[in-house]
Amino acid sequence: MGSLLVISAHAGDVVWRAAGSIALATSAGDRAKVLCLTFGERGDEVDPSVVLTHPPADxxxxxxxxxxxxxxxxxxxxxxxxxxxxxxxxxxxxxxxxPHQPEQCDFKPDVLLDITPVFDTKRKAMECLPAQQHMWGYYTDLARRRGVQVKRNAGPDLGLPHKTMGEAYMRLYPQVTDRLS
Known part of the structure; x- marks a missing residue:
């Protein structure tokens, strides 16, 4: 069992940019913790295997x-x-x-995540934020565009569904590995 720690400035930010990752991790039996830095909320000490946060420039x-x-x-x-x-x-x-506005934040994704099996869960999480309904369509369209990138980069052998949905991420530290794959 792995664990995912998401660190966010606001509760809504987690939904828009990481709800698919959270749903995918928890549907696979992993733990997910959200640390929201908004006044009045707190998180616990955890030993995460993955950390999602905001970009260093916005x-x-x-x-x-x-x-x-x-x-x-x-x-x-x-x-x-x-x-x-x-x-x-x-x-x-x-x-x-x-980031929310990748073009303004020097964002060059190097990780694409297929969230197709859990996109409906992400969409329901988005709909829990009625004050930001204007974002529902934006992030649904973005997931669709990221899904195209997932399919294109995965190649034809994976047999991904026609309506693949995705999220894209950039690593802040280099990957350490004992072989290239």
Whole structure:
């Protein structure tokens, strides 16, 4: 069982950009925790295998890069040997993000995620935010466009459904591996 930690400046931001990832992880039996930095909300200490957060640059939402800086600092401190903290240093989970306005945030996705099996769950989560109905269509269309990218990059052998839905992410740290695949 893996775990997913999502760090967000606002509760709604999680729905728009990561609800598919959360639904996919939990439908596979993984744990998902959301840490919302909005006043009055708090998260617990976890040892995540993946972290999703905001982009380090966002000219329209200065609280998003602030949340990203906090998440990245926490990741560094959690894995730092010699840092005065209880317990052993934790691992170094990969950190991913997708911004609301990718063109303004130097976003170049290098991870595409097929969320087709859980898109209806993401859509229902979006609909729980009636004050932002204008975003429902935008993020449905974006998931459809990301689905096209998923299919194109996966190749014809995977037999993905015609109406593939996706999310795209950019890694903040390089992947460490013992072989290229």
């Amino acid at each position: 000219p329209y939402n200065q609280d998003h890069p602030a949340a990203a800086r906090m998440a990245l600092r926490a990741r560094v401190l959690a894995q730092a040997a010699g840092y005065d903290a209880p317990g052993e240093p934790l691992g170094a989970p990969p950190v991913f993000f997708e």
